[in-house]
Amino acid sequence: MKVEFHGEARLENLGSVREFVAGACRQAGADSSFCFDLKSAVDEACTNIILHGYREREPGSLDVCFEEDAERMVVTITDRGRSFAPGEIPAPDLSSPWRERAAGGLGWHLIRKMVDEVEYQADGEKGNRLILVKRRNSGGRL
Numbered sequence: 001m002k003v004e005f006h007g008e009a010r011l012e013n014l015g016s017v018r019e020f021v022a023g024a025c026r027q028a029g030a031d032s033s034f035c036f037d038l039k040s041a042v043d044e045a046c047t048n049i050i051l052h053g054y055r056e057r058e059p060g061s062l063d064v065c066f067e068e069d070a071e072r073m074v075v076t077i078t079d080r081g082r083s084f085a086p087g088e089i090p091a092p093d094l095s096s097p098w099r100e101r102a103a104g105g106l107g108w109h110l111i112r113k114m115v116d117e118v119e120y121q122a123d124g125e126k127g128n129r130l131i132l133v134k135r136r137n138s139g140g141r142l
Contacts, residue, residue: 002067009050009062017046024066037114038134042075044107053081077130083122
């Protein structure tokens with residue numbers, strides 16, 4: 001199965017993206033815990049794209065493609081915002097009391113905990129592509 005969502009990179013469209021991923025997961029036969037993880041990872045990624053990739057720019061496209069097979073579900077998010085290097089994002093401080101921590105910085109940590117594989121490709125012509133893979137046999141919970 002392969003289904004696609006096309007929209008503008010706006011915060012008010014995040015609900016539609018979440019509904020799209022949740023519906024695709026259910027249609028693919030995933031349980032609610034699996035769907036929650038994948039939907040949450042996609043929501044966090046799209047929020048980052050909207051807030052950071054398109055910051056100080058007009059909102060552009062945000063395309064989400066959901067594909068599944070017997071072993072995994074793959075969500076590919078394509079945008080035309082600023083590119084970045086996920087590997088350079090520092091690990092969050094999880095050892096200090098929460099009141100002493102800087103705000104933010106947990107998004108990529110959560111994404112990596114909720115899915116099994118993360119791949120990022122920056123392409124000036126085709127756009128940025130974030131590929132999130134969750135294997136059917138994985139729990140992937142925190």
